[in-house]
Amino acid sequence: MRTVLQRADGASVHVDGERVGGFTGPGLVALVGVTHEDGPEQVERTARKIAELRILREERSVLDDGAPVLVISQFTLHADVRKGRRPSWNGAAPAEVAEPVVDAVVAALRERGVRVETGRFGADMRVSLVNDGPVTIVLDV
Template identity: 75%
Template sequence: MRAVIQRVDGAQVEVDGEVIGALEGEGLVALVGVTHEDGPGQVATIARKICELRLLTGERSVLDAGAQVLVISQFTLYADVRKGRRPSWNGAAPAAVAEPLVDQVVEAIRQRGVSVATGRFGAHMRVGLTGDGPVTILVEA
């Protein structure tokens, strides 16, 4: 499992012109990708990192700051572009495997008391954010 975590000052995700998830103010956007071997251990690690990494102003975590997180599923994090010009998506888990694991990441973050907004799995989404820093971290579990 991979997550690209960005510190933001506001973010939103739209599907078909409708805002379906948003956060205001300081928080994190987490793009989460799932591969074939992922399971509960990877879910726990990614959720813990999203909640505990001290990425916000003043070296605070989202738990310290009471900040929000926007989680977006992102199978393209497992693109393989080593050959040719067309990415291979073979490293990404199929939807039947990936969707429940992304949902588990969201639930694990919520269980820690963090407010979480989400995108819609498998939908064409428009994600808008105001990067803060910029701070962008790649986490692999």
């Protein structure tokens, strides 16, 4: 599982012009890409890192500040661009595998007491954020 975490001062996601998730103020945007091998262990490790990494201002975590997380499924994080001009998506899990894994990450964060907003799986989404810092971290689990 690969996750790109971005510290944000506000974020939103829209589908067909409708806002389906987001937050104002400080929080994290988590772009989550699932591979064929990802399962419960990767879900737990990813959720723990998202909740506990001290990457908010003053070395605080989402749990320390009660900050929200916007989780967006993003299979393109597993693009293979080593050959040619067209990315290969073979490393990304198909939707029927990936969707329950992303849902499990969301559930694991909520079980930790994190306020989680989401996009809509498989939709053509418009994600906006104000990257704070900028702080962007790639988390490979």
